[in-house]
Amino acid sequence: MASSSPLFKRWLGQIGADQVVEVLTDLFENGAAFIVDSNSDILLWSKGAEQLFGLSATDTIGKPCKTALNCDNGNDPCNLAELGIVKSQAVRIQHPYGRTLHCYRTARAFYDSNGGFAGAIEFLQPQSNTAPEQKPDDSDSFHGILSRDPAMKEAIKIIRNVAETEATVLIRGESGTGKEMVAHALHLESPRHYQPFLAINCAALTPSLLESELFGHVKGAFTGAVRNHAGLFQRANGGTLFLDEIAELPLELQAKLLRVIQERNFIPVGGDSAVSVDVRIIAATHRSLREEVKAGHFREDLMYRLRVVPIFLPPLRERRQDISLLLQHLIDRHNTQGHRHIDSIAPEAMRLLLDYRWPGNVRELNNVVEYAYAVGRGSELSIDDLPPEFREPVITFSPAASNAQRSKSQNEAELIREALQNSPDNLEQAAQYAGMSRATFWRKRRKYGL
Ligand SMILES: Nc1ncnc2c1ncn2[C@@H]1O[C@H](COP(=O)(O)OP(=O)(O)OP(=O)(O)O)[C@@H](O)[C@H]1O
Structure with missing residues (x-):
C-alpha cells in the first residue's frame, strides 16, 4: 500500500478522484489499463487500451470485459474475486481483428464493506514490451522448462504450435523427464489457460478408486458414497486433464475414456444419466503404447485417439x-x-x-x-x-x-x-x-x- 499525507484526502477532494485515476491509467501508455465493476462491466478504458486493442472507449465502456476483450471465461472470469491480486500472469487475448495478443496481466480486486467483490483495476502489458528473457523464443526457458537440447527445443516448438489447437497430445518419456511440466506448459499456452489444469497418475490408484476419481460417483453408488462426488472430468470442464501413466489404465476404464473422447460425455459411477464435458486430454507414459497394444494391455482405438500428436522427451x-x-x-x-x-x-x-x-x-x-x-x-x-x-x-x-x-x-x-x-x-x-x-x-x- 502506498503511504499518503493527512492532506491527501482533501487534495483528492479538490482535484476529483476520477481525474486522478484517469491520469494514472493514461500514464501507463505502453499497455492497457481498465477498471470494471462488480459485474465485470467496463467503467474506465485508458488511451493505452484503445491503442493496444484498437477499440475505442465508446465501443467498450458498459460492456462486460470478457465480451470486449474476447476472452470467454464465464462470470468472474479470471477468478479475481477469489484471488484478489494477480501479478504478471501470461495471458493471450484475441485481438478484434484476428491477431492474438500475448500480454502480462496484473490486476487487483476491490471489495465492499461486506467483503463482496466490488470491481477491479487491470493492467495488460504486451509481452514484446517486457524483459527479453521472458520470451520463450530466444531463451533456454519455457514456462520453467529449462533446456538447450535440440530434441527438447523441438518438443517445445511442437507444444507451442499444438497448444493453439484442440488436438490430443501423448507425451512419452522416462520418469522425471518433465512430462507433467510439459503438459502444464501446453495448457498455459492454450486458449484454455484460464480454466483448470488437473492431473492424475493412473498407476497410483486401484481401478475402482480411479474410476470414481476420474468420473465421479453418485450418492449411494457404493458403501461409503454418502454424497455425490464430482470427478476430475467434471472439475476440469473447460480446461485440461493430464492423465499420467496412461498405459496403466485398466481395460474397463479405457472404454469409458474412449467414450469421453468420442462423445464428450460419461456416466458417473452408479449414475443413470450422461454428463457432458469439454475437456482437453493430455496423456503421458514411459512405455510404448504400441507395445502395450501388441501385448493386449491397451486398446488400439484408444491409442490412436490419444497419440494424435506424440511428443518425446529424451532422458537426461x-x-x-x-x-x-x-x-x-x-x-x-x-x-x-x-x-x-x-x-x-x-x-x-x-x-x-x-x-x-x-x-x-x-x-x-x-x-x-x-x-x-x-x-x-x-x-x-x-x-x-x-x-x-x-x-x-x-x-x-x-x-x-x-x-x-x-x-x-x-x-x-x-x-x-x-x-x-x-x-x-x-x-x-x-x-x-x-x-x-x-x-x-x-x-x-x-x-x-x-
Ligand atoms: N527441463 C526442466 N527444467 C526444469 N525443471 C525440470 C525440467 N524437467 C523436469 N523438471 C523438474 O523435475 C521434476 C520432475 O518433473 P515432472 O514431474 O514434470 O516429470 P514427469 O516426467 O512427469 O515424472 P513422472 O513420470 O515420474 O511423474 C519436477 O520437479 C520438475 O520441476
Missing part, C-alpha cells in the same frame, strides 16, 4: 548440456537461500555428474543438489557432497567408468575438451558445461593447451 543422460544448465540453475536457487554458497564444482565431481546414468532424470538431479546442500560444506561442490551411488563405479554411464580414480588433471583436461566440443562457439556455455566460471575455464584451457 542423452542431453548432457542440460545437466550443467539445470545444475547451475539449481545451485543459483539454493545459493539465494543462504545456508551454503557453492561457487564452483570440482572437475572430478562434474565428470561424475555428466557421466551418471540419471535413471530418475531431472527429479533425481534436483535431489542430488539438495543432498549436496544438506550434507556438504564449503564453496566447492566436491565428490564427497554427492550421494553414495556416485561413488559406486558400477552406476557410471561412460564406458570409461573409472573416472573417479583418474588423476585430477586428466579429468579436468578431458572435461574442458568435451565442453569445447559441445559448445564450440559459445565460451559461456562451454564454461557452464564444465561447471566453471568463464575466467577459470579460460585459465585452465590455456594450462592444458586446448
